[in-house]
Amino acid sequence: MLIRIALAAALALAVLLPGRVQAEDPVAQVSRVLRLGEVITVMRQEGLDYGQTLRATLFPDQGGAAWAREVDTIYDVSRLQAAFDARFRAALPVAQVPAILAFFDTDRGRRIVSLEIAARMALRDPDVATQAHQLLDDMTKAHAPRLAALRAFAAANDLVESNVSGTMNSDVAFYEGMVAGHAKGFEMTEAQIVAEVAAQEDSIRQDTEDWLYSFLALAYAPLSDADLAAYTDFARSPAGTALNRALFTAFDGVFDAVAHDLGRAAARVLSGHAL
Secondary structure, three states: OHHHHHHHHHHHHHHHOOOOOOOOOHHHHHHHHOOHHHHHHHHHHHHHHHHHHHHHHHOOOOOHHHHHHHHHHHOOHHHHHHHHHHHHHHHOOHHHHHHHHHHHOOHHHHHHHHHHHHHHHHOOOHHHHHHHHHHHHHHHHOOOHHHHHHHHHHHHOOHHHHHHHHHHHHHHHHHHHHHHOOOOOOOOOHHHHHHHHHOOHHHHHHHHHHHHHHHHHHHOOOOOHHHHHHHHHHHHOHHHHHHHHHHHHHHHHHHHHHHHHHHHHHHHHHOOOOO
16 A cells, blocks of 8 residues: 555656656665565564563563554554664765665675575574574584685674674663563663673673574575675675664664563553553
8 A cells, every 4th residue: 555655646746747757765775675674574573473472471471462462563564664764864874875786786686685584584483493503503513614604794794793782772771661661570770771681691692693693594595605705795895884884773773662662561561551
């Protein structure tokens, strides 16, 4: 429906303004080529899964359908998309867009994006996740050259540290939401929240590395060594660095807000208030 409305508006504009071609916004071009709308949809599905995990951990006998509706609202795609777009637009230097498109708006770039999205979707299946972990274990035991290439790619994008930092910040936001919502048993100062999350850094890092390298091993398995090397070279370039920074800035901002909302919602359940 949204696509049809947007298309109708574009056609109407063309009729009203003959002879004037409306070029696609540069940042919108990047979002389209990277299929970020699809990425956000996958993240929504991951979020719905996480919401059920939270319920099972914090209040297995409470919440029920009301909690599911609340989580569904928090992870509403249009809400996430709007928040992401605003942050991404502010963070991405337009001057770097041509170089970004020169890499991704090609057969190789489009294939990479497709592989990444497909792998992210597939990893929601526990059986696929197990297979990906096994693939990573096999590569590690064999000292496979591909594993070294994946580590180089991760380092070029600062994927481990950025994801660890992002996860810890989201955890802080969740606790802050719990405190703001007056959750019973979660009366914590800001310093206590930070200390609690900091104490989990090692386990967060281990979980991050396990998931990240399993994802990379699965997603890029079909890529040739040359294609993976080219992708790593792009990541090290000014355009690649700018894109990576903008993506993390946008996604981190969105999911910090999501974590805070989840914390407040969980607090209401724990305190016996209706959602």
